[in-house]
Amino acid sequence: MRQFAIRIWKWIDDRLGIVELIGPAAKHLVPRDARWWYTFGSATLVAFVVQVVTGIALSFSYVSSASQAYQALQFISNDAPFGSFLRGMHYFGASAMVLMVGAHMAQTFLFGSYKFPREMNWITGVLLLGFTLAMGFTGQLLRWDQTATWSVVIAAEQAGRVPLIGNWLAQFILGGTTIGGATLSRFYAIHVFMIPALLFVFIALHLWLVLHHGIAEPPVAGKPVHPETYRQEYHKELQKTGVPFWPDGAWRDFIVGTILIIAIAFCALYFGPPVLGKPPDPSILQADPRPDWYLLWYFAVLALMPPSLEGYVMILGPVLVGILLLIVPMLNNQGERAPSRRPWAIAVVLLSVIMIGSLWIAGARSPWSPNFDPKPLTPAIIGATSGAVFEGARLFQEKSCLNCHLIDGHGGRRGPDLTYVGDRLTHDDIVIRIVNGGVNMPAFGRSLKPEELAKIVTFLESRKQKVSSTNPGAK
Amino acid sequence: MTRRRFFEKVSFALGGVCAAILGVPVIGFVIAPLFRKAPDEWLPLGKIDAFDIGKTVNVTITDPSSLPWAGVTSKSAVWLRRVSEDQFIAFSVHCTHMGCPVRWEAGSELFMCPCHGGVFYSDGSVASGPPPKPLVRLQVRANNGQVYLKSGPIPITTTL
Numbered sequence: 001m002r003q004f005a006i007r008i009w010k011w012i013d014d015r016l017g018i019v020e021l022i023g024p025a026a027k028h029l030v031p032r033d034a035r036w037w038y039t040f041g042s043a044t045l046v047a048f049v050v051q052v053v054t055g056i057a058l059s060f061s062y063v064s065s066a067s068q069a070y071q072a073l074q075f076i077s078n079d080a081p082f083g084s085f086l087r088g089m090h091y092f093g094a095s096a097m098v099l100m101v102g103a104h105m106a107q108t109f110l111f112g113s114y115k116f117p118r119e120m121n122w123i124t125g126v127l128l129l130g131f132t133l134a135m136g137f138t139g140q141l142l143r144w145d146q147t148a149t150w151s152v153v154i155a156a157e158q159a160g161r162v163p164l165i166g167n168w169l170a171q172f173i174l175g176g177t178t179i180g181g182a183t184l185s186r187f188y189a190i191h192v193f194m195i196p197a198l199l200f201v202f203i204a205l206h207l208w209l210v211l212h213h214g215i216a217e218p219p220v221a222g223k224p225v226h227p228e229t230y231r232q233e234y235h236k237e238l239q240k241t242g243v244p245f246w247p248d249g250a251w252r253d254f255i256v257g258t259i260l261i262i263a264i265a266f267c268a269l270y271f272g273p274p275v276l277g278k279p280p281d282p283s284i285l286q287a288d289p290r291p292d293w294y295l296l297w298y299f300a301v302l303a304l305m306p307p308s309l310e311g312y313v314m315i316l317g318p319v320l321v322g323i324l325l326l327i328v329p330m331l332n333n334q335g336e337r338a339p340s341r342r343p344w345a346i347a348v349v350l351l352s353v354i355m356i357g358s359l360w361i362a363g364a365r366s367p368w369s370p371n372f373d374p375k376p377l378t379p380a381i382i383g384a385t386s387g388a389v390f391e392g393a394r395l396f397q398e399k400s401c402l403n404c405h406l407i408d409g410h411g412g413r414r415g416p417d418l419t420y421v422g423d424r425l426t427h428d429d430i431v432i433r434i435v436n437g438g439v440n441m442p443a444f445g446r447s448l449k450p451e452e453l454a455k456i457v458t459f460l461e462s463r464k465q466k467v468s469s470t471n472p473g474a475k
Numbered sequence: 476m477t478r479r480r481f482f483e484k485v486s487f488a489l490g491g492v493c494a495a496i497l498g499v500p501v502i503g504f505v506i507a508p509l510f511r512k513a514p515d516e517w518l519p520l521g522k523i524d525a526f527d528i529g530k531t532v533n534v535t536i537t538d539p540s541s542l543p544w545a546g547v548t549s550k551s552a553v554w555l556r557r558v559s560e561d562q563f564i565a566f567s568v569h570c571t572h573m574g575c576p577v578r579w580e581a582g583s584e585l586f587m588c589p590c591h592g593g594v595f596y597s598d599g600s601v602a603s604g605p606p607p608k609p610l611v612r613l614q615v616r617a618n619n620g621q622v623y624l625k626s627g628p629i630p631i632t633t634t635l
Contacts, residue, residue: 067546149548150575153629154590157574160631168509170631177513177628180549181542281547283535285568285576288589302573303591307605311634368592368604372578400583414592442594442602447584 029242030249031217037111038215040104042253043260047097048199050264051135054090055192062142064188066181069144070279077273088268094136096264098294101132106349109328112337113216116227119329121213124206126325131199133294138191140292142184145277149179150289152187153282161314179282214238215249219337227334288369296363297356303368304359370403371412381408383462392459395452399444407463415441422464430457514540514626523617526557531579531597533568539626553613553624554579554586556597565615565624566599571632572606586610608632 013019061080063072076083105125108114114122137155141148152173159169175182214234243249274292278284291299305313339346377393384390396402404414421430434453437443448456476484516539526532534555541549554566554577566586568576575590585602586595594602599610614625 065544065546066542066548067544153569153574156629157569157572157631160633163634166633167631171509171511171628172506174508174629176508176511176540178538178540178551179629180538180540181545182508183548279547281550282576283533283547283550283552285533285552285578287576289575299590303605305605307607310605310607315634369589370587370592370594372587372589398582400580400585400587403580403583403587437603440592440603442583442585442596444583447597 026246027244029238030215030245032241032243033218034215039253039256043256044100046257050093054086057086064185066184087273092264092267110339111219114329115225116333118213121209122329124202128202131195135195138187141187144280146287147277147289149280221338221340224335297359300359300363367413374402374411388455388458389462392455395456420465422461430460513628516626517623518626520622520624528557531556561617563615565613567611567630571608
């Protein structure tokens, strides 16, 4: 029986040339000490495969119609067998892909693997990073809930800032002049056909370049890259100490890939897919659109950048970052590769992580957004049940002051915490600030009557530490 | 020109013809929305008496140019204020910063944006936050006891 199976396999291989095609790639020599640090790239590929498989499965039930996509997603999430799990896998698979591509990029940069002769490996990798983020954004839009539809508007508004052709770009994104029937199908085509096609082509090119130039050996301090001699030395060393990729190098990729798939499946089971928001009805204005976590840092950039610079940063920022990443190997393609000899490389990675991490935390907290549904101030916090202080507190809530200011943990964080404002501002200071507004505060002089202003000021003057400390309900 | 060179050129030319036969209609089809005209109709919002003087309310409208399968996405909203017996002001609900839906806070008489903290006064001018321009005012008129709004595109804040 075994002999028969071998004969069949040999016949198939003879006619298809499988071993001839894959054999050299599988058996190509890799540096012996290219170990765990080298698994991020294959982990990214594993995450991509998860995305392709789960994406194809989801498309069996997804309807790319503006009027039915939301219902189709509800069916997938609530009724279809394994639907919720597959949506979760697709979401966490995307997250894993973004994380792994980031880790792969940082490792490649720190190890100086982008240097001669692997400049195009880096450049194709940068393009793959861009496609991955574009897949993340367009994927969020296919969720086609309220957040998705408003995210399309936000994307169109950003495109609108591009000089001269902004309006056209915005219209291209919307599929017209408003959100409507054409909007979703565009993003469906982009997410399911266009970008995946680009991903397949560039992944193939990226892998070919890995085979063509070989996996970069781990960097050694004091052993710089000399383009004139590098290839010769690399191949000489590889012939002497290299090991075949299959199985000597590949087993680590299989372990990391398996752990990654188990982690994605665990997250899909434990956390479930992202919750569908309200229906995609643009007339429902109780909306709070936020991007998925991997673009939350950019959401923070849009809120925190000085308005005078915004137009430039919004358009030139991504272009400059993209160009800078693409030309990294052109700026420095030889010399030392070891991170210990390239402290600036460590600094760049650390600063990037700190910057994106800080912006991410800011985006998650988004203190600049008003709290539209603040917890009401209790009599214990107010410290009165009648009189000017109580009335002032009522007005403080009624006039939306609480949407932006915290009092004893109740309210928004857009403006300063006013829990103890009576300790730091005088009566006149408070009046001037309310009437004229401030750096980031509207002026209320026109909308408040004098008696309303007086009551609010009385309430705020009463916000003193000693008052709060005697309150059982206060901190 | 050699025979070989001639056939090289013919092959490239035929490739170009094939690309044009496929490419022109495909590109034309994909960028067609760029040439779609913005809706340009007067939409009835309701009877004049249905709106109280001084109040700012949210009115739902339906895009007259929407495609049949648009479903609820063909709906949108405007903020409408009746300022006198026969005068109305209508504001786009889109924040001029990033297009998020602003909410009217009646107590403070402010429009507030949930995304990046843009705030607008009741006349639509910027009160604080990152919006570069006032809220967009839409054309509105009262006629024969009815209030009408001129439909239009989502206002896009452009730099040039």
